[in-house]
Amino acid sequence: MTLFTSLLTDVRACTLCAEHLPHGIRPVLQIDPEARVLIAGQAPGRKVHKSGVPFDDASGERLREWMGVTREVFYDAKQIAILPMGFCFPGTGKSGDLPPRRECAPAWRDQLLAQLPRLEVTLVLGQYAQAYHMQGKRSLTDTVRDWRSYSPDLIPLPHPSPRNNIWLSRNPWFETELLPVLRQRVADALES
Ligand code: SF4
Incomplete structure (x- = not known):
């Protein structure tokens, strides 16, 4: 067994924060050492927890459109890795899904990440992933607006959830300026 397969086996058997997961343990991630694009997300929602397929929901539809990739490419682990900040569904609170479990990333x-030597670009979705990958202490809007300063390795994005429709309509530069660059960067990375 390689280090990679043994690590993946350990992740899939993880019970570290089981007592805090009201719907049980089900790590949802996608990874292969060949991947050139990483999606650093938040945590699975209820639908993804049931299907076990990352971004198998409205957020995923929008994210694939942003990236300009088909479902086939999106779900090819040799091209695209998907690692949320918490691998299991954390449950819901008063205002939507709870934050990713803090035990998971450490x-x-x-x-x-050390198993992704071919990585060309990381799409950093939402405040939790941005805090980790960009040591971000700024607001999500400030971080995403300043996307050029993280180029070319990292691209900060809002979470593609329908809950962010208001944010998207308030920040039209995201669609006109950042999305064309995102699509090109993803296409270049996948061709490399
Ligand atoms: S969320 Fe992460 S740390 Fe918690 S049980 Fe799932 S895989 Fe383990």
Whole structure:
């Protein structure tokens, strides 16, 4: 067994924060050492928890459109890795899904990222992933607006959830300026 397969087996058997997961353990991630694009997300929602397929929801539809990739490419682990900040569905609170479990990233993230030697670009979705990958202390809007300063390795994005429709309509530069660059960067990375 390689280091990669043994690590993945350990992640899939993880029970570290089981007592805090009201719907049970089900790590949802996609990774292969060949991947050139990484999607650093938040945590699975209820629908993804049931299907076990990352971004198998309205957020995923929008994200694929932003990236300009088909479902076939999106779900090819040899092209695209998907690592949320918390691998299991954390449950819901008063105002939507709870934050990703804080135990998850310290336990697994650096080890998994070390298994992606061909990575060309990381799409950093939402405030939790931005805090980790960009040591971000700024607001999501400020971080995404300043996307050029993270180029070319990182691209900060809002979460593609329909809950962010108001943010998208208030920030039209995102669609006109950033999305064309995102699509080109993803296409270039996948061709490399
Ligand atoms: S969320 Fe992460 S740390 Fe918690 S049980 Fe799932 S894989 Fe383990």
